Amino acid sequence: MTDAFIYDAVRTPRGKGRKDGALHEVTPVKLAATALSAIRERNDLDTAEVDDVIFGCVEPAKEQGAVITRLAVIMADYDESVPGIQINRFCSSGLDAVNMAAAKVQAGQDDLAIGGGVESMSRVPMMTAGGAYYQDPQVAHKVYFTPQGVSADLIATREGFSRDDVDAFAVASQERADKAWKGGYFKHSVVPVSDQNGITLLDRDEHPRPQTTMQSLAALEPAFKMQGENFGFDSVAIQRYPDVERISHVHHAGNSSGIVDGAAAVLIGNEEIGKKLGLKPRARIKQFASIGSEPSIMLTGPVAVTQKALKRAGMDLADIDLFELNEAFAAVVLYFMDQLSVDHAKMNVNGGAIAMGHPLGATGAMILGTLLDELERRDLQTGLATLCVGAGMGTATIIERV
Numbered sequence: 001m002t003d004a005f006i007y008d009a010v011r012t013p014r015g016k017g018r019k020d021g022a023l024h025e026v027t028p029v030k031l032a033a034t035a036l037s038a039i040r041e042r043n044d045l046d047t048a049e050v051d052d053v054i055f056g057c058v059e060p061a062k063e064q065g066a067v068i069t070r071l072a073v074i075m076a077d078y079d080e081s082v083p084g085i086q087i088n089r090f091c092s093s094g095l096d097a098v099n100m101a102a103a104k105v106q107a108g109q110d111d112l113a114i115g116g117g118v119e120s121m122s123r124v125p126m127m128t129a130g131g132a133y134y135q136d137p138q139v140a141h142k143v144y145f146t147p148q149g150v151s152a153d154l155i156a157t158r159e160g161f162s163r164d165d166v167d168a169f170a171v172a173s174q175e176r177a178d179k180a181w182k183g184g185y186f187k188h189s190v191v192p193v194s195d196q197n198g199i200t201l202l203d204r205d206e207h208p209r210p211q212t213t214m215q216s217l218a219a220l221e222p223a224f225k226m227q228g229e230n231f232g233f234d235s236v237a238i239q240r241y242p243d244v245e246r247i248s249h250v251h252h253a254g255n256s257s258g259i260v261d262g263a264a265a266v267l268i269g270n271e272e273i274g275k276k277l278g279l280k281p282r283a284r285i286k287q288f289a290s291i292g293s294e295p296s297i298m299l300t301g302p303v304a305v306t307q308k309a310l311k312r313a314g315m316d317l318a319d320i321d322l323f324e325l326n327e328a329f330a331a332v333v334l335y336f337m338d339q340l341s342v343d344h345a346k347m348n349v350n351g352g353a354i355a356m357g358h359p360l361g362a363t364g365a366m367i368l369g370t371l372l373d374e375l376e377r378r379d380l381q382t383g384l385a386t387l388c389v390g391a392g393m394g395t396a397t398i399i400e401r402v
Contacts, residue, residue: 001107002105002107002108002270002271003106003270003284004102004103004105004268004270004285005269005270005271005281005284005285005402006281006284006285006372007267007268007269007280007281007282008039008043008267008279008282009189009264009265009266009267009365009368009369009372010039010042010189010190010191010264011189011190011365011366011369012031012034012191012192012193012202012262012263013190013193013203013204013205013206013262014205014206014207014260014261014356014357014359015122015193015201015260015262016258016261017120017122017259017260017357017359021122021260022193022201022202022206023201023206023262024123025201026120026195026261027120027123028057028064028068028118028120028123028124029063031118031120031261031262031263032069032072032263033072033076034076034191034193034194035116035118035263035264036076036114036116037076038191038265039114039265039267040077040078043267043277043279045267046277047077047078047082048079048081048082049111049112049273049276049277050079050082050112050113050114051082051109051112051113052084052085052104052110052113052114053070053073053078053082053084053113053114053116054069054084054085054087054098054100054113054115055072055084055085055087055116056086056087056088056089056092056095056096056116056117056360056361056362057069057086057087057118057119057361058090058091058093058119058360059125059127059128059129059360059361060088062123062124062128063120063123064118064124067084067085067086068084068086069084069086070084071084072084072118087100088361089389089393090360090389090391090393091328091364091387091388091389091390092290092364092388092394092395093360094117094362094363094366094368095368095386095395096290096395097115097116097117097364098266098285098397099285099395101114101266102115102268102285102288103288105268105269106285110269111269111272112267112269112273112277114265114268115265115365116264116265116266116362117263117264117361117363117364118262118264118359118361119262119263119360119362119363121259121260121261121359121360122259122261126259126360133145133390143295144239144240145295145296146233146237146296146298147227147233148298148299148328148329148390149224150227150228150237151237151297151299152224152251152256152299152328152330153224153228153248153249153250153251153331154241154297155297155299155300155329155332156250156331156334157244157247157248159334161250161330161335163218163250164214166251166329166330167214167217167218167254167255167330169330169334169354170254170255170330170354171212171213171214172344172351173327173330173348173351173352173355174210174212174351174355176348176349176351176355177205177208177352177355177356178210178351181208185374186204186205189370190203190205205260206260207355207356209355216254217252217255220252220253222249222250222252223251223252223253223256224249225249228247228249229249234246234247237296241297250331251329251330254354255329255330255354256328256329256354257326257327257328257329257352257353257354257357257358258354258355258356258357259357259358260356260358260359261359262357262362264365266365266368266369267279268285281402282402283372283375283399283400283401283402284400285398286382286398286399286400287309287312287313287315288309288396288397289305289308289309289312290305290393290394291308291393292393293393293394294392295392297392298388298389298391298392299329299331299388300335300388301388301393301394302325302336302387302394302396303336304394305386305394305395305396306336306340306384306394309396309397309398310398313398315398317341320346320382320383321346321375321378322346322347322349322371322374322378322383323347323383323385324347324368324371324383324385324386325352325367325385326353326367326388327355327358328358328387328388330354332388333347336386350374363387364395367385367387368385368397368399371384371385371399372401375401376401380401382398382399382400383398383399383400384396384398384399
């Protein structure tokens with residue numbers, strides 16, 4: 001197997017995923033092209049050398065349909081020989097895209113590839129593409145379909161996480177993100193988004209609320225109580241988990257991931273192409289894995305997939321210096337840390353999606369770039385990025401600096 005190296009990683013800032021968000025007027029193709037253009041410009045890249053571009057996109061419909069990746073490649077002025085493909089594994093799509101690009105390099109099929117993702121949640125809302133998962137009663141019955149927010153509340157209930165526990169984690173996410181932005185920790189990787197006249201629309205994440213406190217979160221009503229109690233999903237979840245008498249609804253907008261727009265791209269290649277193009281490797285993709293997990297509770301996959309990736313790499317948890325786990329909901333990260341005895345001091349040290357938002361198809365690539373930047377800033381060696389995934393799955397990637 002050939003080593004796959006990360007040569008660069010960029011992302012756009014995350015704009016609020018609503019009509020008054022700073023990136024709402026930007027099409028998804030433009031968002032994706034912005035990340036790809038940055039990769040080209042920062043590395044003085046001869047794009048004819050790029051063998052493939054793989055982007056995650058969770059709602060590949062309307063403006064995000066028609067193989068958005070190929071269209072973004074063209075709009076970013078890459079050589080016309082460069083193909084593009086979009087993939088979807090729900091929330092881990094961006095990380096899976098990076099893993100697939102790395103796998104092609106490792107297998108010798110590609111010398112240079114780009115993995116990443118894009119999601120304009122203000123223009124193409126969640127569930128736009130539909131699907132049997134949401135709409136087919138036979139499928140819903142088979143998987144004990146439960147909305148993710150109710151699943152997160154189920155985890156909190158089963159594990160004994162209180163409202164204060166999840167809110168305290170959310171406050172920490174906001175504080176860490178604020179500190180990171182003020183400290184300039186993201187300046188190397190975040191590329192501004194401009195309009196057609198070259199005027200900057202957004203150059204930093206728009207979603208963080210640094211003024212968040214335990215008191216301000218306490219004023220928020222549980223977001224998924226109505227789904228659970230009035231629409232019957234609590235009963236569905238309890239059928240699957242009869243050890244639970246009643247689900248305690250503790251999640252809300254302040255301790256769940258934010259809806260945002262954004263894109264990211266990661267440049268991956270073998271050693272030979274790096275030398276040919278004068279690129280300096282920043283890290284090696286050491287190992288990656290994906291797993292399926294119980295689909296009703298759905299959000300516990302990061303634990304098992306982390307164990308699988310570590311086993312495949314011949315490593316254990318003590319070998320990992322920093323962790324990035326997508327903050328889909330506070331209970332997801334609390335569960336991971338509790339199950340694997342991971343210290344919060346090593347987890348999402350610059351905040352996460354609760355503070356900065358979760359642009360579904362792009363987040364996996366974003367957190368991998370954040371992880372690499374922080375390993376370099378702290379002069380540490382190894383990191384692991386992972387995400388929970390809808391319908392019960394998980395993806396994880398281990399990187400090591402070179």
